[in-house]
Amino acid sequence: MNLVLIEPDELDAEQRVVLRDARAVHLVRVLAVVAGVRVRVGVIDGAIGLGEVERVERDEVVLRCVLEREIPARPRxxxxxxxxxxxxxxxxxxxxxxxxxxxxxxxxxxxxxxxxxxxxxxxxxxxxxxxxxxxxxxxxxxxxxxxxxxxxxxxxxxxxxxxxxxxxxxxxxxxxxxxxxxxxxxxxxxxxxxxxxxxxxxxxxxxxxxxxxxxxxxxxxxxxxxxxxxxxxxxxxxxxxxx
Amino acid sequence: MNLVLIEPDELDAEQRVVLRDARAVHLVRVLAVVAGVRVRVGVIDGAIGLGEVERVERDEVVLRCVLEREIPARPRxxxxxxxxxxxxxxxxxxxxxxxxxxxxxxxxxxxxxxxxxxxxxxxxxxxxxxxxxxxxxxxxxxxxxxxxxxxxxxxxxxxxxxxxxxxxxxxxxxxxxxxxxxxxxxxxxxxxxxxxxxxxxxxxxxxxxxxxxxxxxxxxxxxxxxxxxxxxxxxxxxxxxxx
Missing domain, CATH: 3.40.1280.10 (SPOUT methyltransferase, trefoil knot domain)
Structure with missing residues (x-):
């Protein structure tokens, strides 16, 4: 997983997402993220950006995302x-x-x-x-x-x-x-x-x-x-x- | 199977090969070959050519091969x-x-x-x-x-x-x-x-x-x-x- 992909409706008004599924498991067990670390995130059919780890608890990860303005083009x-x-x-x-x-x-x-x-x-x-x-x-x-x-x-x-x-x-x-x-x-x-x-x-x-x-x-x-x-x-x- | 590949030592002095394994099964059951039909053959690390079906018996196929002179080049x-x-x-x-x-x-x-x-x-x-x-x-x-x-x-x-x-x-x-x-x-x-x-x-x-x-x-x-x-x-x- 080189990009944490999230559904648009997973983001709250402050661009925060709470992960509890396989993505969280990967971040915790494979990438061993801790608070403060930034990971690449992308909104499905939307923009790419960075998610800063706000909190890690046993297979739950909270990211605060800063997304780029531009949405990647649809492949031609x-x-x-x-x-x-x-x-x-x-x-x-x-x-x-x-x-x-x-x-x-x-x-x-x-x-x-x-x-x-x-x-x-x-x-x-x-x-x-x-x-x-x-x-x-x-x-x-x-x-x-x-x-x-x-x-x-x-x-x-x-x-x-x-x-x-x-x-x-x-x-x-x-x-x-x-x-x-x-x-x-x-x-x-x-x-x-x-x-x-x-x-x-x-x-x-x-x-x-x-x-x-x-x-x-x-x-x-x-x-x-x-x-x-x-x-x-x-x-x-x-x-x-x-x- | 678009080419029947045979080991060099499977060919007898008259360029005949007797197939009894998966190749024969494929020729008989998938391609439904009968005597007189020609199929593409290739000698492993050798030439390509045509094999004429001489005989078909229940999952045994005898081919008589005519091979091209030139051996395909080794990929670069x-x-x-x-x-x-x-x-x-x-x-x-x-x-x-x-x-x-x-x-x-x-x-x-x-x-x-x-x-x-x-x-x-x-x-x-x-x-x-x-x-x-x-x-x-x-x-x-x-x-x-x-x-x-x-x-x-x-x-x-x-x-x-x-x-x-x-x-x-x-x-x-x-x-x-x-x-x-x-x-x-x-x-x-x-x-x-x-x-x-x-x-x-x-x-x-x-x-x-x-x-x-x-x-x-x-x-x-x-x-x-x-x-x-x-x-x-x-x-x-x-x-x-x-x-």
């Missing part, structure tokens, strides 16, 4: 991801939050198994906890918005222009395409990257995405597993955008 | 990694093999717990199986060499010049350093990247690495977990090298 990259196996998506939330995405659209595809949609890893409370853990690691406050889509076609044809208008749209695809880094170098505005299921999009899905403005990009000859591909692509796009 | 990137928690390194082998590294040097550091060195995830047979699974995913044949070092100092001062001579040496470090992509763009020769433990290298370790030619590079303000950082760095360096 969104992900449209064919829903991976439950174990994989469960592990991926943290990595995605670390690297920074604005929105995660989890979608059906021909090669996505139906039962993936019933997994507990899709529960809003579960995924939010994982995302916040990733943010606490990476020292960021903006929680990615997550949406689940049972129809790729409805998502791409009807919904995408509403939730992600005026974006550069990229499609990770094997083949002789430009690298996502080369494609994104110096780009302004937001980027959506579509990443297919293990086994890839089928021809219909690929044509649908291309017809709605997704341009293929490729990361070389190697076929990466979904989780590795997501991290690699986000690293390349963020580096190219300078974010 | 090596990793010097402070040994992560057993669970993390256990999961990381596959991702590293997918992205491509020539050598993985796992080292001690002040913030590495001693018991990590006793984990079964360091057993040569275990790690080789994981690496080969990653290669089969990524369609590559070169198994990264893995070495385990109980002393960072001995590794950096005495051994590194022997195993990795004439390399560009980079040190992933938070701060205002160039991006690994910018640093590696158009570079010739091999690259070694040093990645520290959760919590970072201490001052002595950082100074030791810098004194032996490691140049700091940084991936922006976010503090990534070891596994995320490894994948992100390798993606950036390979893209910059064009490999």
């Amino acid at each position: 990259v969104d992900l449209l991801l064919a829903l991976p196996r439950p174990k994989v998506i469960g592990r991926l939330y943290g990595a995605l939050a670390q690297l920074g995405i604005g929105r995660l659209m989890l979608t059906n595809a021909a090669k996505v198994e139906r039962f993936y949609f019933d997994a507990h890893q899709l529960d809003p409370a579960y995924r939010r906890a994982q995302l916040i853990e990733g943010l606490a690691q990476a020292r960021h406050t903006r929680v990615p918005e997550v949406s689940v889509h049972k129809s790729l076609r409805a998502l791409v044809e009807d919904e995408l222009d509403v939730v992600a208008p005026r974006t550069t749209r990229l499609l990770a695809d094997p083949g002789a395409h430009p690298s996502p880094h080369a494609r994104c170098a110096g780009l302004e505005g937001r980027v959506v990257i579509a990443i297919g299921p293990e086994g890839g999009w089928n021809d219909f899905e690929r044509a649908l995405l291309v017809s709605r403005g997704f341009e293929p990009v490729a990361m070389g000859a190697r076929t990466l597993r979904t989780d590795t591909a997501c991290v690699a692509l986000l690293a390349l796009v963020h580096d190219a955008l300078g974010t | 990137v090596d990793l010097l990694l402070a040994l992560p928690r057993p669970k993390v390194i256990g999961r990381l082998y596959g991702a590293l093999a997918q992205l491509g590294i020539g050598r993985l040097m796992l080292t001690n550091a002040a913030k590495v717990e001693r018991f990590y060195f006793d984990a079964h995830q360091l057993d040569p047979a275990y790690r080789r199986a994981q690496l080969i699974e990653g290669l089969a995913q990524a369609r590559h044949t070169r198994v990264p060499e893995v070495s385990v070092h109980k002393s960072l100092r001995a590794l950096v001062e005495d051994e590194l010049d022997v195993v990795a001579p004439r390399t560009t040496r980079l040190l992933a470090d938070p701060g205002a350093h160039p991006s690994p992509h910018a640093r590696c763009a158009g570079l010739e020769g091999r690259v070694v990247i040093a990645i520290g433990p959760e919590g970072g290298w201490n001052d002595f370790e950082r100074a030791l690495l810098v004194s032996r030619g490691f140049e700091p590079v940084a991936m922006g303000a976010r503090t990534l977990r070891t596994d995320t950082a490894c994948v992100a760095l390798l993606a950036l360096v390979h893209d910059a090298l064009g490999t």
